Amino acid sequence: MTTGDPGTQAQVTNSGTPQNAVFDFTIPQGPTGTVPAPQFLTAYSTPTQPGTDGGSLIFDRNGLTQGTAVTHDQNSSDVVLQQPGFYTVSFHGTVAPADGVNFPLSILLTLYQDGNPVTGANVRNNFQTNPDTATYAFTQTVQATTAPSTLTVVSNGGNFQYNDISIIARKIGENP
Numbered sequence: 001m002t003t004g005d006p007g008t009q010a011q012v013t014n015s016g017t018p019q020n021a022v023f024d025f026t027i028p029q030g031p032t033g034t035v036p037a038p039q040f041l042t043a044y045s046t047p048t049q050p051g052t053d054g055g056s057l058i059f060d061r062n063g064l065t066q067g068t069a070v071t072h073d074q075n076s077s078d079v080v081l082q083q084p085g086f087y088t089v090s091f092h093g094t095v096a097p098a099d100g101v102n103f104p105l106s107i108l109l110t111l112y113q114d115g116n117p118v119t120g121a122n123v124r125n126n127f128q129t130n131p132d133t134a135t136y137a138f139t140q141t142v143q144a145t146t147a148p149s150t151l152t153v154v155s156n157g158g159n160f161q162y163n164d165i166s167i168i169a170r171k172i173g174e175n176p
Contacts, residue, residue, distance in 0.1 A: 004028040039067030043079060044166040050098065051160045057093070057109070057153040059167060069171040079151040079169050081144040086173040089121065090139040091153055093165030097127045101159055104128055108156040109136050114149055118142055124157075145175065 004011070004026045016022030042063035049058060056077035069083045081087055089111060097105050104126050111121035121140035142151070151169065 002026045006031065037067060038170070039069035039083075040168060040170040041065045041070035041072055041079065042166065042168045043072045044164075046164055048161050048163040051095070051107075051155045051162050053156060053158050055155055057155065057162060057165055059165065063166075067171070070169045077152045079167055081142075081149040081151065081169065081171075082147050083171065084144050084147050084175050085171050086175070087142050087144065088139065088168075088170045088172050089118075089142055089151060090137075090168045091121075091166070092135070092137045094133055094163050095125065095136055096133040096161045097130055098159035098161055099130065101130075103130075105160070106157045107134075107160050109138075110154050110156065111138065111140060111142075112152045112154050113142055113144075117154075141172070143175065 002024065006029045008028045010028060011026040013024045014021050015024050042065070043059035043061065044063055045058060045060040051057065058075060058077050059072060060075050062072055062074055069081065069085070071080045071082055072078065091111065095107055095109070106124060106126045108122060108124040111118040118140055121138050123136045123138050125134035125136065127134070153167065
């Protein structure tokens with residue numbers, strides 16, 4: 001097989017005999033593809049904040065951002081997907097029981113998209129004493145079929161403290 005010049009026609013020639021054919025193929029080179037620029041947003045919060053049953057975690061700062069596919073207003077719980085497509089969302093943070101809670105205390109953090117829990121994007125820890133802490137982390141792929149689409153991390157289970165949280169949303173592809 002031979003690669004032809006861009007814009008030329010594909011060709012097949014027989015370099016053998018009619019009884020013992022040997023086909024030679026010439027396939028034209030296609031256009032050079034382009035790699036789209038990455039689109040992502042990072043948001044985080046470092047100070048300790050109170051969390052409540054049914055409440056959303058607040059990300060008080062934005063970190064690195066590239067493109068316009070993902071937005072977040074500082075001191076907000078909402079990460080907004082501004083374009084339809086597929087996104088990878090990663091969350092990481094530290095959780096501890098609040099003072100005065102009853103034990104055992106089970107705290108669940110779940111990623112919600114447009115008010116609905118995202119399957120496989122949750123993490124739970126069962127606390128037994130007040131000095132306990134736990135690292136929470138999950139990564140999941142979500143699809144935004146329409147835009148805007150809002151992501152939030154919602155808690156369930158009681159009162160707690162959280163700190164050193166971060167979320168990263170990366171656009172990884174277009175909808176089919």
